[in-house]
Amino acid sequence: MKSLIFSFALLCSVNSFAKITLALNWKPEPEFGGFYQAQLSGYFKEQHLDVEILPGGSGTPTVQMLANDKVDFAVVSADEIILSQDRNSKNKVKALFAVYQKAPYIVMTHAERNFKNLKEVFESEGTLSIQSGLPYYQYLVKKLGKPKVHVVPYLGGVANFLSDKNFSQQGFLTTEPLSAEKAGAKVKNFLIADEGFNPYLVVVATTENNLKSHPDIVKKLLKAIDKGWQTYLKDPSQANQYMAGLNKSLNLETFKAAADIQKPLIETKGAKLGSMTAQRWDELVSQLKDLGLIKSSLKSSDLFETVAY
Numbered sequence: 001m002k003s004l005i006f007s008f009a010l011l012c013s014v015n016s017f018a019k020i021t022l023a024l025n026w027k028p029e030p031e032f033g034g035f036y037q038a039q040l041s042g043y044f045k046e047q048h049l050d051v052e053i054l055p056g057g058s059g060t061p062t063v064q065m066l067a068n069d070k071v072d073f074a075v076v077s078a079d080e081i082i083l084s085q086d087r088n089s090k091n092k093v094k095a096l097f098a099v100y101q102k103a104p105y106i107v108m109t110h111a112e113r114n115f116k117n118l119k120e121v122f123e124s125e126g127t128l129s130i131q132s133g134l135p136y137y138q139y140l141v142k143k144l145g146k147p148k149v150h151v152v153p154y155l156g157g158v159a160n161f162l163s164d165k166n167f168s169q170q171g172f173l174t175t176e177p178l179s180a181e182k183a184g185a186k187v188k189n190f191l192i193a194d195e196g197f198n199p200y201l202v203v204v205a206t207t208e209n210n211l212k213s214h215p216d217i218v219k220k221l222l223k224a225i226d227k228g229w230q231t232y233l234k235d236p237s238q239a240n241q242y243m244a245g246l247n248k249s250l251n252l253e254t255f256k257a258a259a260d261i262q263k264p265l266i267e268t269k270g271a272k273l274g275s276m277t278a279q280r281w282d283e284l285v286s287q288l289k290d291l292g293l294i295k296s297s298l299k300s301s302d303l304f305e306t307v308a309y
Helices: 030-040 062-067 078-087 118-122 135-144 159-163 176-182 208-213 215-234 237-246 252-266 278-290
Strands: 018-023 049-054 073-076 093-100 105-110 127-129 150-152 167-172 187-191 201-207
Touching (some): 018 215, 062 093, 078 093, 078 201, 105 118, 159 167, 159 176
Parallel strands (some): 018 049
8 A cells, every 4th residue: 555655755856845744642742742842843844844743542543554554653652563563564663763761651549548569559459440451451460460459441531530549540640640639639650660561652653664765754854853852851831832722631730740740751861862772672572472462573673763863
C-alpha cells in the first residue's frame, strides 16, 4: 500500500514545504508539549516542514496506523513497537526519539493506607483497578506473585478512587494523581519503572521504509522536535496555553503541574534528550518474551534508529 505520507518527496526548491503527519496517541497534554512547541515556535517551518499534529484518544492505534501507512510519524510506546514487529515483520515500525526516559506508569493508592511498596498493595485487602492485559501488569504478577487484592478492570477517571479509601488504580503520573488531589484526596504513587519494567514512552516512530526512503525529512523533523522539547522544558507556558485551548478537560494549573512533574522523567542523568540505548531495548525484548507476549528474539538494531541531526 502506498504511503499517504511523503507528499514531501516532491521537495524541489528551497521554498518547498514537505507536508507530513504526526499522530499522537492521546489528547493534547504536557507529555506532547515539545511537539506543539516546535509548531508554535516555527521550528518545523525552519526545517521547511508543514507538520500536521493529529490528536489521539483512548485506544488510538498509532502503531497500526504507521504499519499500515496511514500516517507518516506517530507517538507510540517501546513495547508496542516490539509487539508490532513480532506480529508484522514486513513493514517495520522503528523508534527515532524517546521523550520519557523513565516511564510514568503508576499504581495510585490512598496515602492513608501507608503502603510501603507495590508488593504490599498486591497483598492488601481492597480493590485494584487495572487492565490485566497490560504488559506491565503481567510483569508485576510474575515478579510480585498473584495479587490477593481484588483486581477489577480499569474504566478511566478517578471517581471510584475518590469514593473508596480501599481503592487503588493504575494511572499516569501526570494525570490521575493531579485529578484526585484536586478533588481533595491524598495520594501515594508507585512507579512501575521502579519495579524494573521501564519501556521508553512518548516515542516518535516511523516505518523502516519511510526512514530509508526519506532520511533528510526524518533528520529535519527530529531536529525541530528536539528544539521544541528543549524550549518547552525551559518554559512550557506558551504550549500549555495552546494545548489547554484544544483540551478543555484540563485547566492551565493542571497543565503547569503536569509539566513540572514530568520534567525529571524526561531529563534524566546521563541520557541525552530523546536518546535510546540498545541495552534498554534488549532488556525489554527479553521481558516481553519471558512473559510469553512475543515469540521472536528481536534485535535492538531493528527496533530503533539513532539518527544524527
